Amino acid sequence: MAIKELIEARWKAIICGLIALVLVEVSTATYGLFKSALNTSNMQQLPQFLQQQMQQMTGSYDLYVWGNWFAKNGPEIMVIMAIVLGAGLIAGEVNKGTIFFLLGKPISRERVLLIKYAISALILLAISAISCIALLVTAAIAGHPQNIGGVVISTFLLWLGVLFGLGLALLFSVFFKDALWPLICALVITLLTVIPSFIPDWGAWNLISYWSNQAVYMGQGFPAKEFAICLVAAVVPLILALALFRKRAF
Amino acid sequence: MNEQQSTLTTGPNESYLENKQAIAIDIQDLVVKYGSKRAVDGLTFTVPIGSIFGFLGPNGSGKTTTIKTLLGFRPPNAGGARVFGYDVASQSLQVRGRVGYVSETNSLYDFLTIPQLCAFCRSVSQEWDQQVVDRYIGLFGLPPKEKVGNLSKGMKSQLALSLALGSNPDLLILDEPTAGLDPMARHEFLNTLVSEVASRGKTIFFSSHILSEVEAVADWVAIIRSGKLVLCDELNHLKQAKKVVKLTYVDIPPATEIETLRCLPEVMNLAQEGRSVRLLTHGNVDILEQSLKTRPYTLRDVETVDLNLEDLFLESMKEVDHGH
Numbered sequence: 001m002a003i004k005e006l007i008e009a010r011w012k013a014i015i016c017g018l019i020a021l022v023l024v025e026v027s028t029a030t031y032g033l034f035k036s037a038l039n040t041s042n043m044q045q046l047p048q049f050l051q052q053q054m055q056q057m058t059g060s061y062d063l064y065v066w067g068n069w070f071a072k073n074g075p076e077i078m079v080i081m082a083i084v085l086g087a088g089l090i091a092g093e094v095n096k097g098t099i100f101f102l103l104g105k106p107i108s109r110e111r112v113l114l115i116k117y118a119i120s121a122l123i124l125l126a127i128s129a130i131s132c133i134a135l136l137v138t139a140a141i142a143g144h145p146q147n148i149g150g151v152v153i154s155t156f157l158l159w160l161g162v163l164f165g166l167g168l169a170l171l172f173s174v175f176f177k178d179a180l181w182p183l184i185c186a187l188v189i190t191l192l193t194v195i196p197s198f199i200p201d202w203g204a205w206n207l208i209s210y211w212s213n214q215a216v217y218m219g220q221g222f223p224a225k226e227f228a229i230c231l232v233a234a235v236v237p238l239i240l241a242l243a244l245f246r247k248r249a250f
Numbered sequence: 251m252n253e254q255q256s257t258l259t260t261g262p263n264e265s266y267l268e269n270k271q272a273i274a275i276d277i278q279d280l281v282v283k284y285g286s287k288r289a290v291d292g293l294t295f296t297v298p299i300g301s302i303f304g305f306l307g308p309n310g311s312g313k314t315t316t317i318k319t320l321l322g323f324r325p326p327n328a329g330g331a332r333v334f335g336y337d338v339a340s341q342s343l344q345v346r347g348r349v350g351y352v353s354e355t356n357s358l359y360d361f362l363t364i365p366q367l368c369a370f371c372r373s374v375s376q377e378w379d380q381q382v383v384d385r386y387i388g389l390f391g392l393p394p395k396e397k398v399g400n401l402s403k404g405m406k407s408q409l410a411l412s413l414a415l416g417s418n419p420d421l422l423i424l425d426e427p428t429a430g431l432d433p434m435a436r437h438e439f440l441n442t443l444v445s446e447v448a449s450r451g452k453t454i455f456f457s458s459h460i461l462s463e464v465e466a467v468a469d470w471v472a473i474i475r476s477g478k479l480v481l482c483d484e485l486n487h488l489k490q491a492k493k494v495v496k497l498t499y500v501d502i503p504p505a506t507e508i509e510t511l512r513c514l515p516e517v518m519n520l521a522q523e524g525r526s527v528r529l530l531t532h533g534n535v536d537i538l539e540q541s542l543k544t545r546p547y548t549l550r551d552v553e554t555v556d557l558n559l560e561d562l563f564l565e566s567m568k569e570v571d572h573g574h
Contacts, residue, residue, distance in 0.1 A: 004370045008361060097357030101410075104321055104351035105374040106343055106417075249324040 001107070005119040009085060013123045016081040017130055023077055024131045027068035028138040031061050061144035062218060069135060070154050070212040078158060079165040079208075081127065083186045085120040086169025088179035089113075090245065095178045099250055113170070113245050117238060120166055128159040147219035154217045160230040161211030165190050167237030174245045207233055274299045274421050274453040275320065279329030282315050282477075289315040291477035292329065297455055297470070299420075302448050304468030304485075305457040306563060312477035313457040314354055317425050321351055334420065347376045350414030354425040356406045360399030364409065367398055368416070375417040386412035389442065404435030411439065415447065422447060424456035428463060436460075440467050465559035473566050480566045489556055492518070492565065493535050497527040497542070498551040507547050514541060519565070525550075530557075530565060 035058045044051075057067055090113070093099040102112060132155040139146045168189055172182035196205035203209065210230055213223045275297035282290040290312040297303045307313050318324045320331055322342025330337060336344040359367060364387065372378040387394055390408040392401070401409060407427060414422060424443075428436040444467050448454055458464050464471060465485070472482035481488070497511075502525050511529065512520050516538040519530035531538055535554050542552060557565070 001370060001373050003373070004359065004362065004366070007366065008359070097353070097355040098359060100318075100323065100351075100353040100355065101357055101359075102374075103323060104346060104349075104353065105371065106347040106376050107374040108343055250318065 001112075001115050002119055005116055006123075009119065009123055012085060013127070016084070016123075017127045020077060020081070020127050020131045021134055023073045024069060024134045025138060027073050028065050028135055029142065030068075031058070031064045031142065031144075034058055034064070061139070061142070062146065063214075065135065065139060065144075065146070066154075066212070066214055066217045069131075070158060070217060071214070074131070074158050075161065075208055075211045078124065078128070078162040079190055080187070082120070082124055082162040082165035083169040083183055083190070085123060086117075086166040087173055087182035087186060089116045089120065089170050089173045091173040091176050091179045091182050094250065103250065109245050110242055113174075113242055117166070117170055117241075120170075121163060124162060124166065125159050128155050131155065147217070150217045150219040153222065154212060157213065157216070157223055157226055157230060158211050160227065160234060161208070163234035164207065164230070164237065167234055167241065171237045171241040171244065174241050174248055272299050273297065274301075275303075275331065275333050275455060277316070277320075277329075277331040280316065280319065280326055280331055281328035282312070282319050282324055283327045284315075289477050290319065290474075293474065293477065293479055294329075295472050295479055295482040297453065299453050300448075300451055301470045302444070302454045302468045303456070304464035304471040305455060305474070306459065306461065306464060306471055307457075307474040307480075308567075309459060311474050313474065314425055315477075316474070317423055317455075317457060320423060321346060321349065348420045350417055350419035350422045352407070352410045352414050352422070352424045352427050354429065356403070356410050358398045358406055358410060358413075360397070363397050364392065364394055367409075367413065371413050371416055377418050378416055379418055380416065382418065383412050383416040386415055386442070386446075389446070390438070404431050404439075407431060407435070407439060408442075411442070419452065421453045421455065424454065426457055426459070428458070428460065436463065443467060461558075461560045461563055471559070473563060475567065480569070481562075485559070488562055489558075492530065492532050492557050492562065494555045494557060494561070495529040495531055495535060495538060495542075496551075496553040496555060497529065497549055498553075499525045499527070500548040500550050501525065503527065503547050507545065510545075514538065519568070 034054070038051075038054055038058060046054075057064055090099070093102055103109065132151055136146055136148060136151055165186060169182050169186040172185040173179070176182050176185075190208075193207040196202035197209065207229070210226045210233075213226050215221055216223045216226075273296045277296070278294050280290050280293040281288060293312070293316060305313055305316070315324065319326055320333060320338050322338055322345065325339050330339060332338065333345040334348055336348075338345055359370070362370065368380060368383055371383075372380070384394070387409070390405070390412065392405055392409055392412070398406070398409070411424075411427070414424075422443075428439055431439065440463055443454060443456075448467075456464075456468075469485055470483070471485050471488065473480040483491075503522075508520065508522055508527070511517060511527065516531045516534065517529050518532055521528045529538075539552060539554075542549065
């Protein structure tokens with residue numbers, strides 16, 4: 001069954017992998033370009049606070065890469081990929097009518113769901129790993145070798161974080177009959193989790209803020225709290241999806 | 251789950267098997283609802299092992315819902331069903347381990363090739379015999395390496411049947427298996443069912459609304475309407491139980507004669523057209539023929555005709571309409 005899931009998801013995985021690769025390159029290889037832009041007369045015309053922000057970002061290569069990939073582009077693109085992969089897992093089978101072929105076999109619903117989830121999670125892990133390698137190689141070529149441990153742990157944390165999106169999409173995929181609604185619902189709920197970051201003193205409730213950690217990227221400590229939060233956030237929608245799928249009538 | 255269901259949740263224990271050894275499917279007071287609508291409404295019947303069982307009914311009568319419940323896709327709201335002694339609600343995995351199923355839509359994974367689809371089925375089946383699948387693929391003349399998406403609808407039906415047989419099931423459940431097939435493909439499919447599958451002692455339970463195909467292959471039939479059982483019996487027995495007697499009078503019979511005929515105990519239904527009178531009868535036709543000889547009006551011809559399944563079906567529907 002795993003092979004079937006891999007074959008089914010192969011084009012999505014390839015496209016997502018390529019997009020991630022391009023974004024990693026954009027996030028890492030543009031440092032020089034950005035830094036030189038800061039010195040031009042055009043940049044001087046920008047408001048003071050923007051100039052300050054950009055100067056902070058380009059203060060060091062490591063900070064620039066972390067800010068661009070792990071704090072911004074990485075979570076955004078990876079969670080969209082997770083939702084795209086998860087939205088069709090069950091709803092796609094229902095929509096095409098293959099759910100009856102699948103569930104007519106002597107295989108438990110729990111196994112069906114977990115295999116589908118595991119394959120999607122592995123695809124996301126593979127995309128994360130490719131991005132991680134691309135980041136390390138590009139940085140090394142640019143003459144800014146990165147802390148390998150920090151990059152690997154940050155990549156793993158990001159992957160664990162976006163499993164929340166995958167679980168959410170899977171949960172809605174069990175509920176709806178086509179892949180569009182799970183996609184929309186999962187995206188909306190993921191966006192809603194960012195709202196606390198706009199409320200003073202509520203920043204700790206912003207789930208996505210736990211998907212990356214600057215200190216860890218710089219090789220300072222292990223993000224146990226972030227890992228625990230991401231793990232719980234990933235497991236809860238999966239458990240709900242399992243419970244719903246077990247009861248779902250077709 | 252209600253009380254009735256909970257009484258059905260034990261395994262296929264010995265006492266059950268002793269009593270029900272010859273039964274493949276045992277449906278008892280089954281109720282399945284979609285919201286407040288009862289799609290299956292107190293259905294009770296059994297399917298003997300080794301039979302080819304035609305499950306008939308108009309569109310929307312509850313055939314597919316019954317099959318979905320047997321396979322655990324939908325839970326019963328009341329009552330229950332057992333397949334080879336296993337409760338369909340609580341032991342669905344064991345049920346599906348002994349059942350080969352071909353769905354109404356024949357939806358297979360179009361992006362896989364036939365060998366990939368076989369590998370998938372092998373990975374999710376408790377028992378798998380690739381030689382059996384290869385034999386049926388050869389028998390149907392399917393291109394063995396082709397992508398499923400490139401097959402015609404008829405070929406997909408044949409492939410679905412081949413795959414269903416790969417797990418060596420004791421019971422085949424086919425939901426409208428020939429729907430959408432051309433007459434040739436339908437003939438080939440049914441021929442294979444009878445000559446290859448049923449002759450090996452497997453039980454076949456198939457739903458259809460094409461009565462001629464059911465009559466050609468089935469030895470048992472059940473007819474449902476609005477989720478309720480209309481009749482369930484051996485096809486031969488049904489045909490023996492009801493016959494049509496066509497009377498042709500020399501002159502047009504008077505209304506009193508028609509009323510007298512209608513009151514005869516063997517007559518279930520009567521239709522007159524000029525000098526011809528068509529009697530639907532049950533019971534002994536010989537007795538009826540004897541009583542006809544005593545009638546005062548001269549008969550030119552008396553002909554007894556066996557009912558075909560279509561007649562039986564229509565008569566059953568009429569009986570339901572008239573509230574019998």
